[in-house]
Amino acid sequence: MLTTIWFAVKALVGFVGGLFSASDAKPGVTTSAPVKPAAIAPVTPEIPAPAPSPEAKQGTAGASDATSLVRTMRMASQSMSPKSIVAGPGGLLLAQNMMYHHSISVFRADGALLKTIPDSVTLSDFGITGHPGVSKGAPVEAAFTPDGKSAWVSNYSMYGSGFGPEGLDSCRKGDGTDTSYAYRVNTSTLAVDAVVPVGAVPKYVAITPDASKVLVSNWCSWSLSVIDATTTKETARIDLGGKYPRGIVVSPDSRTAYVALMGSQRIVAVDLATKAVSTFAEPGNGPRHLVMSPDGKFIYVTNNTSGTVAKIDRATGAVLATVKTASEPRSMAISSDGLAIYVVNYGSASMSKIRTSDMHILQTVTTDASPIGITYEPTKKQVWVACYGGSLIVFDDSKLKG
Structure with a gap:
């Protein structure tokens, strides 16, 4: 009962002002163990x-x-609650099912379900300490590398030993919300093959056109994580100077990232070499x-x-x-x-x-x-x-x- 009330409050708060991504807190659904996949016809x-x-x-x-x-x-299907659907260059699609099913559904362009990838990982296998046993994520968004050989997935929150309360949309920078992780999925094996720490409540993911960097917007940290795609290490976490960063695009020369700050009217430009942040445009309320x-x-x-x-x-x-x-x-x-x-x-x-x-x-x-x-x-x-x-x-x- 307490869990249900907590999620209802979370959903209500997320709608206030129209600035939060309210659907991140799916109304009427509580976190549960993975559901046995049903037929997808x-x-x-x-x-x-x-x-x-x-x-x-x-x-x-x-x-x-x-x-x-x-x-x-x-x-x-009862085994899906897709927060996003993302197509790669070669006819593969990934649907991210958040914490409600702890999975990524992989489809072909003809509608065939190829695999359901669990978001469960043993973090020690990836050199990450402090979280013994199996940990689970909550897949939000994904981005394919230009060659389609990999896809990077953000996890709204993590679950397991050593993790605190679930992430929230209604948060403040520095309020103690747990940081999370981005996964890399190998599109040949359809398995997670890299895990990288990022900020709190990561949302959107983008790959630079030159395939050198993975960018992740951290909703509750008000920051942009920059991951070296070769070493799979976070090389920078850039303060964006505003609340609730979400959408990202990158210039064709891979030098500038543009990030929407949904808790404002602004889109900021980020120089990926100097880490300088400036206001790029003010197109309306709640740019997402x-x-x-x-x-x-x-x-x-x-x-x-x-x-x-x-x-x-x-x-x-x-x-x-x-x-x-x-x-x-x-x-x-x-x-x-x-x-x-x-x-x-x-x-x-x-x-x-x-x-x-x-x-x-x-x-x-x-x-x-x-x-x-x-x-x-x-x-x-x-x-x-x-x-x-x-x-x-x-x-x-x-x-x-x-």
């Missing part, structure tokens, strides 16, 4: 594209790519997720509290355009050609497709409740949506045109 219904949401501003009538999204699959155009000229940001998506000139930090989507836009994905971005609207059970050239919403489709993660799968031109209640929905967008 893809279905392929012929479903016409739903009518656009009346809340969304629509694009130019008759645009060739206005209604190209077609729902093709839905995977649901970032994606960059393939040519590196533009950065797109979801402003969770404002309910908007903004397009930013990377050279100047100027906000070029802003569009209002449905309730609580969270994560984004961008098509390989950069013509469209896709945004999940957590509070509206929907996903919006936005044309990047003019930031018009071309299509809004319904999803299951609480869509929280999204990715663009390049080998089949699919958009995968992770819904926190335990499902993945796949949309085909192979008809996308310029």
Whole structure:
């Protein structure tokens, strides 16, 4: 009973002000031992594209790519609670199931479940002392290396000997919240092969284009961990000067990281050589997720509290355009050609497709409740949506045109 009340309070606090990533504290669910995986059965219904949401501003009538999204699959299981879904370059996808199932679900682009990777590790096997026996994590986000041979996964909190209370979204820098770890997963063996200490309540993960560094945003430490990808050692923990860092993108030359500070209106630029931090842009309230155009000229940001998506000139930090989507836009994905971005609207059970050239919403489709993660799968031109209640929905967008 006390555990249930504690999680309910945690969820309520996370929603206050709209600045916290409320879905990190999944309402009505308590931490438990891993659940025996249930069958995940893809279905392929012929479903016409739903009518656009009346809340969304629509694009130019008759645009060739206005209604190209077609729902093709839905995977649901009691063994999933996906916080994020991330596609690699070669048709592999990872769904991170947080502390609710202590696992990572690995899929092929055709919907086949390849493996469920447990987040259990023996930290002493990786040279980490002070936590004897088996420890568990809580996978939040993932990022593939450019060659697709590895993926790095952040763990919201750790469980086991020597770990304190579970991490919280409602935290303060220096309040004693336990630090956590990032895992590296070998995509050939589908097993954890490296574990690296990072800050408290790590959220987003990004790999520099030159594959030399792994970057992790530490929500409760207000910092950015920099990991040497070769030695798998944290080489720096950079104070970002603001609360609740989350989304990260990196410049094409791998020199500058841009980090969204969700507890503010700011995106900061981090010089990865000098560790200098400066304000890059102020696009709206609660900036959460970032994606960059393939040519590196533009950065797109979801402003969770404002309910908007903004397009930013990377050279100047100027906000070029802003569009209002449905309730609580969270994560984004961008098509390989950069013509469209896709945004999940957590509070509206929907996903919006936005044309990047003019930031018009071309299509809004319904999803299951609480869509929280999204990715663009390049080998089949699919958009995968992770819904926190335990499902993945796949949309085909192979008809996308310029």
